[in-house]
Amino acid sequence: MMISCEKAAKICDKAQYKEASIWEKIKLKFHLLMCNTCAKHSLKNKKLTSLCKQAKLVVLSEEDKKKMKDSCSKAK
């Protein structure tokens, strides 16, 4: 039942993307009850997820970037 901190961290990361299984989540919860360091890390990790969501980040697609590079090299 007791998992290592490395394992807990991995499950915690997966959980941020909703990719942890129920069983993994139970193991993680249990670990967090025992381990203060991981509990703190988990809180921060969750916070990071919500910050990223809140910021509504956008990225350009590779295609768009390529177009930009092309027109930049034309302009030179």
Added chain:
Amino acid sequence: METHQLHPDTWVDLYADYLFNYAVTRVNDSEIAKDLVQDTFIAGLKSAKNFKGDAAERTWLIAILKRKVIDHYRKINSKKGKAEVRMSYSSQTDAEGDWLEERIADPNSNFENDAIENEELGLAIQNCISKLPKKQAQVFIMKTIEGMETEDICNSLGINASNLWVMIHRARTGLMGCLNQNWF
């Protein structure tokens, strides 16, 4: 003071996303934002000889983009008819009469500040992402911002799932450290 130099070849890779985020929060339209970023790079290339080297490259590009955003609003406002400002005190049609009292700002509202904070937050995160090692940043962006499936990322980058989670973990830890002072 150190003087900065321009490396136009790296601009798109290094700053396109940062500038794009900056523009999107200001014009609220990704197509227009894309064009503005593009214009910024072109303008930057053309005036590269005027670059004095006292600002960092990105700051200098942001300054150009700022002008482009202003120009954009000027342009759309100068089109005929749009310059005319129609004012009515109330947009609520069911309200009886124009009660100015109904229109004052709610002193308890944090809504306006939220928008400002979110914009700064977006740039802060983007800035921290750009400090990560390239591969980590790439995986983090694909997973978190583009929301791609783990399997698809693995296939397109030729890595396995546990590689991916290690990189995600390092990226997240790096970002937490980088954002730590201001946002946690």
